[in-house]
Amino acid sequence: MTERQQGGRAARAEARREAIVEAAMAEIAERGYRATTLAAVAERVGLTQPGVLHYFPSKKHLLIGVLEARDQWDTAALLTRSTDVRLSHLEQIVEFNAERPGIVQTFTALAAESTTGQHPAREYFTERYAAARVVFAELLRKEFGDRLPGGLTPEQAAPLLIAMLDGMQIQWLLAPDEVDMPAAFRNFVALLGAGDHVENRADRD
CATH class of the missing domain: 1.10.10.60 (Homeodomain-like)
Known part of the structure; x- marks a missing residue:
């Protein structure tokens, strides 16, 4: 041959x-x-x-x-390939996910099922979320330093950011015409006190 x-x-x-x-x-x-x-x-x-x-x-x-x-397009994969990823880049991932409901639905279903019994994906998701907390804490530290405007440390805020992203996807899957994922993400960033900061940085990127 x-x-x-x-x-x-x-x-x-x-x-x-x-x-x-x-x-x-x-x-x-x-x-x-x-x-x-x-x-x-x-x-x-x-x-x-x-x-x-x-x-x-x-x-x-x-x-x-x-x-x-799925991980070829996952946020964690993006973060490991870039040396200067910011919150503004996460919005791009959110926008991309809004264009692929099938993959988001699969991931959401597997994540929920993995919490039950001896699911074969349990170890994967446990390790994935542990790694994501570390990566997101580093990302938040890049933006805010050791304290966010509200007083939280990056390590305290990282699980909240992950929970917001995953929880938002569930709401979007259930009511795609009512939930605007990119807008919801921007609103959450504003709650963190980063709205103008991230927008200005995105204009420079």
């Missing part, structure tokens, strides 16, 4: 993996992880169940693939 043929086969395999992940995201968003079956995912993507297992050896492997795909 030539190098070109190998490259074409690899590209097709990657495209098939992406299609399977997208199908799994849709199933999880509609049914939840526990009720999602490999057979349903296979039917949605036009494969047999053995065909899906060729790319993902188990349902747990498929779940990991879904979470990894």
Whole structure:
């Protein structure tokens, strides 16, 4: 097999993996992880169940693939790739999420389910939120120093920022015509005392 043929086969395999992940995201968003079956995912993507297992050896492997795909666009991933991310950049992430309800719905469903029993995503979300608290605290410290205008430390405010972002997504999923996520984020930043500060910085970026 030539190098070109190998490259074409690899590209097709990657495209098939992406299609399977997208199908799994849709199933999880509609049914939840526990009720999602490999057979349903296979039917949605036009494969047999053995065909899906060729790319993902188990349902747990498929779940990991879904979470990894989601994290390609996650805020934490953005923060690790930039040396000067500010609150104004988070608004861009919020705006982007507002354009992909399916992925947001999948993530929200998995996050809620992971709190129950021995869910296979529990460790992932536990570690994700622990890391996010650290990253968001560093971000807030860049903006405000060791104390926010209201007196909170960045470490105290970081969980509130995360809770606002995730909770806002739930409200938006339930009432997308009533909840403006980017506007809600800007309002929250204003509550932190950063409204003008962030807006001026965004104009310079």
